[in-house]
Amino acid sequence: MTTVTEYLLLLLGTALVNNVVLAKFLGLCPFMGVSNKLDTALGMGLATTFVLTLAAVASWLVERLLLQPLDIGFLRILAFILIIAAVVQFTEMVMRKTSPVLYQMLGIYLPLITTNCAVLGVALLNVQEQNGFIHSLFYGLGSALGFTLVMVIFAGLRERLALSAVPAMFAGAPIAFIVAGLLSLAFMGFAGLPTH
Amino acid sequence: MYAAIVVLTAMGLSLGFVLGLAARLFRVEADPVAEKIEALMPGSQCGQCGYPGCKPAAEALARGEASVTLCPPGGRALAEELAQLLGVQADLSGVKDAVPMLARVDEDLCIGCLKCLRACPTDAVIGAAKQIHCVLPEACSGCGKCVDVCPTECMQMLPIEPTVRTWRWPKPVLAAA
Numbered sequence: 001m002t003t004v005t006e007y008l009l010l011l012l013g014t015a016l017v018n019n020v021v022l023a024k025f026l027g028l029c030p031f032m033g034v035s036n037k038l039d040t041a042l043g044m045g046l047a048t049t050f051v052l053t054l055a056a057v058a059s060w061l062v063e064r065l066l067l068q069p070l071d072i073g074f075l076r077i078l079a080f081i082l083i084i085a086a087v088v089q090f091t092e093m094v095m096r097k098t099s100p101v102l103y104q105m106l107g108i109y110l111p112l113i114t115t116n117c118a119v120l121g122v123a124l125l126n127v128q129e130q131n132g133f134i135h136s137l138f139y140g141l142g143s144a145l146g147f148t149l150v151m152v153i154f155a156g157l158r159e160r161l162a163l164s165a166v167p168a169m170f171a172g173a174p175i176a177f178i179v180a181g182l183l184s185l186a187f188m189g190f191a192g193l194p195t196h
Numbered sequence: 197m198y199a200a201i202v203v204l205t206a207m208g209l210s211l212g213f214v215l216g217l218a219a220r221l222f223r224v225e226a227d228p229v230a231e232k233i234e235a236l237m238p239g240s241q242c243g244q245c246g247y248p249g250c251k252p253a254a255e256a257l258a259r260g261e262a263s264v265t266l267c268p269p270g271g272r273a274l275a276e277e278l279a280q281l282l283g284v285q286a287d288l289s290g291v292k293d294a295v296p297m298l299a300r301v302d303e304d305l306c307i308g309c310l311k312c313l314r315a316c317p318t319d320a321v322i323g324a325a326k327q328i329h330c331v332l333p334e335a336c337s338g339c340g341k342c343v344d345v346c347p348t349e350c351m352q353m354l355p356i357e358p359t360v361r362t363w364r365w366p367k368p369v370l371a372a373a
Binding site: 062066067070071072074075078079082083086089090093094096097100 | 203215
C-alpha cells in the first residue's frame with residue numbers, strides 16, 4: 001500500500017471510525033456547550049483543529065527530544081499541559097488580531113480549549129501508540145477534523161431542534177443528550193470501514 | 197531529578213518568551229479612552245452596573261452607551277471624574293453621595309455558611325465552615341455583593357470607622373453670618 005493511501009485511511013479512521021467525541025468520548029464540554037449555533041460551532045471546530053494539530057506535533061517533539069532521552073516520562077502530562085496552554089494562548093492572540101468577530105463569539109470557550117481533554121488525549125494516545133512524526137501529525141489532524149465534523153453536524157441538528165415541537169419534558173438539554181446518543185449510534189456504523 | 201527541574205524551567209521560560217513575542221507581534225490597539233476609564237474604575241468586577249465587569253462597562257462608556265453614574269461603588273467621586281474625562285455634563289442628582297462603605301459581619305447572627313466568602317470578588321472575607329466570618333477592611337472594596345447572598349442578614353455595609361491613623365479634626369463650622 002502506498003504512503004498516500006495509508007495516510008488517507010489514517011485520516012478517515014481517526015475522523016470517522018475512532019471519532020474523538022462519539023467513539024472515545026473526549027471533548028464533550030465544547031460538544032454540548034458551543035453547539036447552539038452553526039457559526040460558532042464551526043469557529044470552535046476550526047480553532048480546536050488548529051490547536052489540536054499543533055499540540056499533537058509539539059508534544060511529539062517534546063516527548064522524543066526531551067522526555068525520552070532524559071528518561072523523565074513522568075513529567076509527560078505536566079509538559080503536555082504546558083504546551084497546550086501555550087498553543088491556546090497563541091491561538092487566542094492570533095484570532096484576536098485576525099478575526100475579532102469570531103473572538104467575540106467564542107468568548108470564554110476559546111481559553112477553555114486548554115481544558116478540552118481531546119487535545120491532551122490525542123497527544124497522550126500518540127505516545128501510547130508510539131506513532132512517528134508524520135503519523136502523529138495526521139492522527140492529530142484527523143481527530144480534529146472529526147471533532148469539527150461532529151460539532152457542525154450536532155449544531156445543525158440543534159438549530160433544527162430549536163424550531164421543532166419538542167415535548168415540554170424533553171425540551172432543552174434532555175433532547176440534546178438524546179440526539180448526541182443517536183449521533184453516536186450512527187457513527188458506530190463507520191466501524192465497518194476498512195482502515196488498514 | 198535535576199533534569200526534570202531544568203527541562204520544565206527551560207520549557208516554561210522559552211514558551212513564555214515566545215508568547216511575549218507573539219503578544220508584541222499581534223498587539224491589538226484597544227480604545228485609549230476605554231483604557232483610561234477602566235483605570236479609574238474600582239476594578240472589583242462586581243457587576244452592579246449591569247455589565248459583566250469593569251472592562252465591558254468602560255467600553256460601553258467610551259462608546260457613549262452608558263451613563264457616567266453607572267458605578268455604585270465609585271459613587272459621586274467617580275461620576276465626577278468620568279464626566280470630566282469624557283467632557284459631558286453629569287446629572288449627579290440621582291447619585292447618593294456615597295460615603296465609602298465597608299462590609300462588616302454581625303457576629304451574633306453569622307452562622308458560618310461561607311456564602312459571602314464565595315461571593316466576594318476581592319477575597320476580603322475570611323472564615324471557615326461553621327466559624328464566624330470576618331471582613332478584612334484593607335481588602336474590602338465595598339461592592340456589597342456579600343450583603344445580597346447573606347441568608348441571615350448579618351452582613352452589613354457600614355461607613356468606614358475612623359482609626360487612629362485616619363481620624364482628622366472635623367472642619368470648623370462657620371458661624372452663620
